[in-house]
Amino acid sequence: MEAVAKLNNYPTGPRKMRLLADVIRGMEVEKALAILEHHPQHNAVPLAKLLKSAISNWEQKNSGASAADSSLVVKTVFVDGGRVLKRMRPAPQGRGYRVRKRSNHVTLIVDSKN
Template sequence: MEVQAITRYARMSPKKVREVVRTVQGRKASEAVDLLTLIPRKSARLIVKTLKSAIANAENNNNLSADSLVVKSAIVENGPVLKRFKAGARGTAMPRRKKMSHIKIVLSDGNSN
């Protein structure tokens, strides 16, 4: 059975989040949480929050054991972009693009139902 959790509109660029998500795919869920708590990056904290939510969904909604869960896929998609401007040299405006991401984590217990 598969269980998922999605964090939408996370204020971090998808490229930065994908770097950390690659380390989690295919691991046991409990092992992935331990690994992510050791990574000193903001994106790791966002992924841990989503992963813990997916584990809670599996335990509460589907009566699955947290020990048997494996991270089947972890996907980071582009969210909307906030377009802002900052003052530049000689009275010009320099554009700033503040990117957002959508983080989706799918857990599986190994049984294909």
């Protein structure tokens, strides 16, 4: 039985988050957590928290079963674009350049291996 966890409107670009999502996709949960905890990219912290949330959701769905006993796998991870905050930056000769501050939505699904 699979469990889902979602992270909405995290203020970083979706392309940066997809780099980390590609690393942990299909991995065992313990290995993915170890990689995320020691990864230098700043997006690794919320992704690790999201993975822990998905694990606890799985444990609540399968009452009594612990994630350590069963072999949990990161089944799917996908990153979608979230809202975009549009800001203006001063530019030469009285003009203004548009700055697009992007955010993303991450959906993570864990499932047992068998």
